[in-house]
Amino acid sequence: MALLDVENLKIYYFIRDGVVKAVDDVSLSVDKDETWGVVGESGCGKTTMVFAFMRFVAPPGRIVGGKIFFDGKDILQISNEEMRLLRGKGISMVFQSAQNALNPVLTIGKQITEVILEHESLIKKKAWERAKRQLELMGIGSERVNSYPHELSGGMKQRVMIAIATVCTPKLLILDEPVTGLDVVVQRQLLIFINSLRAKVHLPIVFITHDLSVVAETCDRIAVMYAGKIVEMADISELYKNPMHPYSQALIGSYPSITGEKKELKSIPGYPPRLIDPPAGCRFYPRCPYSVNVCRDEEPILKEKDGHRVACHLIK
Amino acid sequence: MKKDEILRVENLKKYFSIGKGLWVSIFSKKNYVRAVDDVSFSVRKGEILGFVGESGCGKSTLSRTILRLIEPTSGRIYFEETEVTSLNKKELKDLRRKMQMIFQDPHGTLNPRRTVADILRQTVRIHRLAGSDVEEDALIKNTLDKVELRPADRFWDRYPDLLSGGQRQRVGIGRVLILQPKLVIADEPISMLDVSVRIGILDLLLRMKEKLRLSLIYITHDLSTARYICDRIAIMYLGKIVEIASTEDILHKPIHPYTRALISAVPAPDPTVKIHELPIKGYVPVTSVDTLLGCRFYPRCLYAVKKCHEVEPPMVEVERDHYVACFVKAKQKCGVD
Numbered sequence: 001m002a003l004l005d006v007e008n009l010k011i012y013y014f015i016r017d018g019v020v021k022a023v024d025d026v027s028l029s030v031d032k033d034e035t036w037g038v039v040g041e042s043g044c045g046k047t048t049m050v051f052a053f054m055r056f057v058a059p060p061g062r063i064v065g066g067k068i069f070f071d072g073k074d075i076l077q078i079s080n081e082e083m084r085l086l087r088g089k090g091i092s093m094v095f096q097s098a099q100n101a102l103n104p105v106l107t108i109g110k111q112i113t114e115v116i117l118e119h120e121s122l123i124k125k126k127a128w129e130r131a132k133r134q135l136e137l138m139g140i141g142s143e144r145v146n147s148y149p150h151e152l153s154g155g156m157k158q159r160v161m162i163a164i165a166t167v168c169t170p171k172l173l174i175l176d177e178p179v180t181g182l183d184v185v186v187q188r189q190l191l192i193f194i195n196s197l198r199a200k201v202h203l204p205i206v207f208i209t210h211d212l213s214v215v216a217e218t219c220d221r222i223a224v225m226y227a228g229k230i231v232e233m234a235d236i237s238e239l240y241k242n243p244m245h246p247y248s249q250a251l252i253g254s255y256p257s258i259t260g261e262k263k264e265l266k267s268i269p270g271y272p273p274r275l276i277d278p279p280a281g282c283r284f285y286p287r288c289p290y291s292v293n294v295c296r297d298e299e300p301i302l303k304e305k306d307g308h309r310v311a312c313h314l315i316k
Numbered sequence: 317m318k319k320d321e322i323l324r325v326e327n328l329k330k331y332f333s334i335g336k337g338l339w340v341s342i343f344s345k346k347n348y349v350r351a352v353d354d355v356s357f358s359v360r361k362g363e364i365l366g367f368v369g370e371s372g373c374g375k376s377t378l379s380r381t382i383l384r385l386i387e388p389t390s391g392r393i394y395f396e397e398t399e400v401t402s403l404n405k406k407e408l409k410d411l412r413r414k415m416q417m418i419f420q421d422p423h424g425t426l427n428p429r430r431t432v433a434d435i436l437r438q439t440v441r442i443h444r445l446a447g448s449d450v451e452e453d454a455l456i457k458n459t460l461d462k463v464e465l466r467p468a469d470r471f472w473d474r475y476p477d478l479l480s481g482g483q484r485q486r487v488g489i490g491r492v493l494i495l496q497p498k499l500v501i502a503d504e505p506i507s508m509l510d511v512s513v514r515i516g517i518l519d520l521l522l523r524m525k526e527k528l529r530l531s532l533i534y535i536t537h538d539l540s541t542a543r544y545i546c547d548r549i550a551i552m553y554l555g556k557i558v559e560i561a562s563t564e565d566i567l568h569k570p571i572h573p574y575t576r577a578l579i580s581a582v583p584a585p586d587p588t589v590k591i592h593e594l595p596i597k598g599y600v601p602v603t604s605v606d607t608l609l610g611c612r613f614y615p616r617c618l619y620a621v622k623k624c625h626e627v628e629p630p631m632v633e634v635e636r637d638h639y640v641a642c643f644v645k646a647k648q649k650c651g652v653d
Contacts, residue, residue, distance in 0.1 A: 041510040041511055041512055042510055153599055153600075155599065156599075183370035183371055183537060183600070184370065184537065184538075184539075184578060184581040184582055184583075185370060185577060185578065185581045185594065185596060185600075186370075186599070187581065187583070188580075188581040188583070188594055189594065191583070192593065192594075210510075210511055211511070211583070212511075212585050213540075213582075213583040213584060213585035213586075214583050216583065216584065216585050216586055216587045216589070217583055217584070217587070217589070217590070236587045237587045237588065240585070240586060240587050250512065251511065251512065252585065254511060254512060254514070254515045255511075255540075255585045256515075256540040256541050256543060256544040257540055257584065257585055257586070258539050258540045258543050258567055258579060258582050258584075259584055259586075259589075262543065262544075265515045265519075265544065266515065267512065267513060267514070267515035267516035267519060268512040268513070268516075269516075271480040271482060271483070271510075271513065272480075272510065272512070
């Protein structure tokens, strides 16, 4: 049994203009000791999907279908109290933009101990010691325990966020765009850090990003999302070597690189669809260079081929 | 000014004073952030010059100072034969027709209450580009076609809200191109766009450069897109240019330790490349208030010697058209101090 099993998850936003199908029939399973990268452009539903893992989806959004099993339990069925205990201890999440996610009027020590005291029966003094150790582990230095968020740099704040998320040794960590908005040098330092953390504590990670080059260096497996659907899943090296879905191909082809030969890059014509009335059939077909008649009428399902799972009519 | 140059910037400085209230400012030495500190470079006709650096290195301040959207503290800016820093308001308006800027946030820079056609029309009217309404409409239509918002009728009456990020940025570019400028400064024009439409915008800039014989300054934090469109790249660190050379030289023969660190920090879109440590120490100082003597990179540099701490390194031409400001590396390269 996988650690996290998502089956046919559907999350819709019910707004005045209609129904936005942000996540539409997505299945994914994360094994222990596996790092998944979920890649897609803004608005493809990747953040909405992981919000459901934490049961954070709020109106006008609603989970309208599917199941999420974590450690054998369907987390969409358990009580609010049980869910609260699971957050931070079972599944933990690092939110996008640490800048806004930290409380500006509490010291970072206070914010870390808050989580510890919530989940473990420790006295305050012990919790502080644990918070300090956690900061050391993050490479920040325990003397920073009394600092306020504004006294830290962007990269450090992001590490504090990771410290908070991992202090109770969760079984699964979700990172939502953890390096977006950071400078390249800081970004690299943080990626090195995440990799070393993974080696130290064997933590399965779901890594959400729009940047393919970031996941290339950290993840084992990749899911490519487009307009609310997973269009391709594969091992990282497989996906880069041999992308099968036209969208994955286009995404990889549109990445400039600073190493190797300077190559001709192709942009993907058109724009991502509005999810309020997505195209019938394959959602990528209006932008797809290979589309045929069947793509317009019939929705492709994920098929197994050479270790990939691809949703494309052209894959036989 | 050389014949093939369109813009020449000499010893440009922009210091922002850090306000501490009246009392302190009278009785103590003023504190400054040296956002742009003694920067000199030139842009050649028909080339794309990239400025690459991390946030806070002064690249945006530099671009705004060149257009005099921010007044420089000191230094000179020559555009064609005109000395920009001494122009009055009216002359500046005429100049800005030839020198234009594309901004980072295509959402924040378009008036949400005007249609696409009206946004362009406003530019046409301010600069009196058309004699009649018919001429005006033709000009707008032509511009929409140039930036590939086709067919023009479909976009004519749309409000920016109904456009995607990429389309909005095209309107922003259209608003610049309609003036037929000679120099365009693009400040992170694609950093807020979706990955799949970024290359489309860069290709548009490249085509415009060829067709209209533009010169461009491309400001970015991303070396890989800079490589894609730039002829030359200048690397900035804390208000200074540390290295400037042709794109291929910067990427394949980088000299300054900071340039090297920056290049090795760029994530490779290739899973066979393993993540490695960076040749750099520590972090960018939070504020660049002038407490540093000598080289600004010195506290993070792995090669620093005593001299780096004491004297500021000058720009040295180590190879043809390859300038670098580093004592240690320049000496290794040419054997002179």
